Amino acid sequence: MSDSNENVKWFSLASIWFGGMVSVPSLLIGSTLIAALSFQFTLLAGLIGFGFVVLFMSFLSIASVEKRKNTVSLASSSFGTLGANIIVGLVIGISTLGWFGIQSNIAGASFSKIILEMSGTDIPVWLSSAFWGLVMIVTAVFGFKYLKWLNYIAVPALTVLLIYGLMVTFQAHSFDEVLNFRPTQPMPLFQAIGFTIGFVAVGGVISPDYNRFAATKKDAVLGSIIGIIPSAICLLAVGAIFAITQNTYDIVEIFSSLGYPFFAMSTLILATWTTNVVNIYSSGLAFTNLIGFKESSRSKVTLVVGLVGIGLAIIGILTYFMGFITILTIAITPIAGVMIADYFLSKTYSDNPQKLNWKGIVSWLSGVVLMLVMTSDIKNILGIVVAAICYVLLQKIVK
Template structure:
């Protein structure tokens, strides 16, 4: 069992979320949006998209601190005890494995590329992914305390390296050139906001896993906002600026072009490390719930998530990133809509349930997932959360919980 007290300060929570946001996908989304937006438009999209996620993240975190529940435990009241463990726990566990694999594969590609170009040493992507996957998962196995300390060490390093790389890249480039950049294509702000929400919504849903340790609900909210929003906007902006200057949207290639291979490798490894340990940790908690294991087995399930994720990285899960991201962005965010509707608009004040399957919650979640899969709307990721919450509220009014629940 983790020796973690429920008295974490706001800056401790902020450090965790900065470590989560300080990732290659955060840079990648900036370099992607800039292909169809001006820099100012991309920044506006970042502020709006991340603010939306912070709203539902904060609502979940308040209840997580109040009851000291992780994400799966928080979902039990609306999905049922077994329903939450099987549906929510398994989805979070599998999603974490896949995300761990993607990040590990990125680290492996980066490490191999730099070793080849800087030192003329051939180090296969498979071997590199395996090496860094093992290093990353061992950090997560030891629990929240070590995740926190990793971020204390890594966050300042990431900031220094990113700022320095930006300074090097901006040499000989006027800021007017960047501001006058005009994309060849155009994307609406709403569509861009939907992309941002889809990327980080998973982090919002698993936020109770970390924020439950905060001293107070206010501490959790302040720490999340301070740790996430400035970092998210900054990393998106940096990714966009680097893409404008270097003329490519491939983040690994962008850093390879900077000309300082050790610095580039350090950035790429650190940003994947800090966010990957969160994936393994949350995945371990999810599988713990799915298989009805006690807290003492959390290190074992975390190790399993990391090792399976590492194997996915070794076999090249990065090549399937887009397809995987589409599925995960459809299935996970609607969970938040159901939980929020239950705790804030439901009438019950109990924090426990005696039902195995809460069909109101499950049906509402499926409604939200269907919206994301079936509609081509630019804001389908946002609609998934809203629709699942709306369905839950309406069904709760139409039916008593015991009517649509089943006790095994």
């Protein structure tokens, strides 16, 4: 890596994270949470959850700038080279594959809705999901270099649609209606916080892949804070407002009811298309590295992994959205705990890691098991803490 690559300023990093946040899943978080929380508590859950992820993301970013290393290379000290490849690779591969299934499902449902409203033809959602999933896989395999042109259209189109949607919404509804909304089946706040943590946890753990190029540690931290928190909170709020005023928590129904359904649903498909190509590309790359194949095999692996993702879309993974996010929270956050403990707390980081570091693997598992067996909703925050403490203790006790 040349020095010229290591001078990225905070606003450039912020724009990368901002682009990742302006997406349909960010709205989906808001519309999902508002089903069980008031508007004020939805925002509070988002602020605490996103802030928590940005906090551990900042620690990882500082380490990545100091060492100029990506996530897997940094994790190799605490998990061992093989352990980091397997654990981090599997988590990234499976999580991005799950997101691919969810977004293919959204695109499919939107497409079926467009066709039904325009022609009266009722195409099954599973068939539309399979079709759009295939289009996205082909784009990832053969047309990834053209993705930026799709992004140039999708991000502004989605932004315009959301602004228009808010204008239409507040012509017919008052903001008091939003503030006075009360759900019929409330959710504990800590459970909601865990949900928001899970949404951005993958980005938090893989942040060294991007933030290692920051000019300074301050640039890396500032870019993360400014790029994620404001945009994530705003989109969560918009998703919640639409869900309250349109009287549905179904993101496809919400977009359909905003007026100009063809434009709205087309934008929804385009926005999911751009983010989903990145999902399946990242998943294919993660599994290629995990299996130990050469870079030349990435296209074939992406195709196979993508077909699995289409299978998830066909069975309707969108209906298991909350369960999927919960799994992400449980599996991902303890990884950050172990890496932070290794670098900052026990100060045992090594540039020449062993092949397998059982202390890191056991510590990660301790955080995962705690979050699986503990019934209190505070477990969503404790997992990362327990993994870190366990690693520090093991380093002190076992030499």
